[in-house]
Amino acid sequence: MSVLSVSLSKEHTFSKTPVRSITLVKDLGVEGDCHNGPTDQHRSRLHIKPAPVNLRQVHLMQNEILEGFGVKPADIGENITTTGIDLLALGRGTRIHFLPASFVTGGDGYADGAGGPQPHAIIRITGLRNPCPQIEKFRGGLQEKFIVRDQERKIVERKAGVMGVVEVGGVVEPGLSRRRNLTRSCLREL
Numbered sequence: 001m002s003v004l005s006v007s008l009s010k011e012h013t014f015s016k017t018p019v020r021s022i023t024l025v026k027d028l029g030v031e032g033d034c035h036n037g038p039t040d041q042h043r044s045r046l047h048i049k050p051a052p053v054n055l056r057q058v059h060l061m062q063n064e065i066l067e068g069f070g071v072k073p074a075d076i077g078e079n080i081t082t083t084g085i086d087l088l089a090l091g092r093g094t095r096i097h098f099l100p101a102s103f104v105t106g107g108d109g110y111a112d113g114a115g116g117p118q119p120h121a122i123i124r125i126t127g128l129r130n131p132c133p134q135i136e137k138f139r140g141g142l143q144e145k146f147i148v149r150d151q152e153r154k155i156v157e158r159k160a161g162v163m164g165v166v167e168v169g170g171v172v173e174p175g176l177s178r179r180r181n182l183t184r185s186c187l188r189e190l
Contacts, residue, residue, distance in 0.1 A: 005073035021173035029057030061161035121170030
């Protein structure tokens with residue numbers, strides 16, 4: 001389980017730009033990203049008054065799904081592209097810890113080779129990303145690939161990644177490993 005790519009965009013563009021690292025800021029999101037803030041910064045929700053709390057601070061997407069659809073990391077606007085973990089199977093409230101690969105598990109936390117607890121970024125999953133019409137504008141037919149429908153054409157599954165909030169700030173970069181604290185909650189669309 002590791003981070004494959006990280007990205008951000010200062011402007012409200014659909015795709016983001018891959019960068020060497022991103023800095024997560026507690027309760028706000030990705031430093032320098034257009035979705036950073038205490039209230040929801042997604043364009044489709046800016047008209048809501050009072051502004052809702054930002055439960056979409058960070059978008060995470062698993063590369064295995066992107067590859068299956070011929071999409072590259074950052075193309076559909078995710079901040080963190082992962083590999084080796086089924087993000088869609090994680091429940092709401094799951095905490096994902098971003099750790100250097102050299103870290104080992106300590107008794108009540110994480111420790112490096114020196115044996116002391118080390119600070120690291122933590123994101124709490126808040127729900128599924130809704131496959132929005134912007135995906136269709138990016139590439140015709142792609143939005144429907146991120147949706148599973150039943151025989152009556154009702155949406156029964158969404159595959160466009162998960163959204164989360166920053167509980168502990170820190171730097172996230174490709175190569176970091178992840179550990180998750182699971183909950184039994186199920187995900188819902190945001």
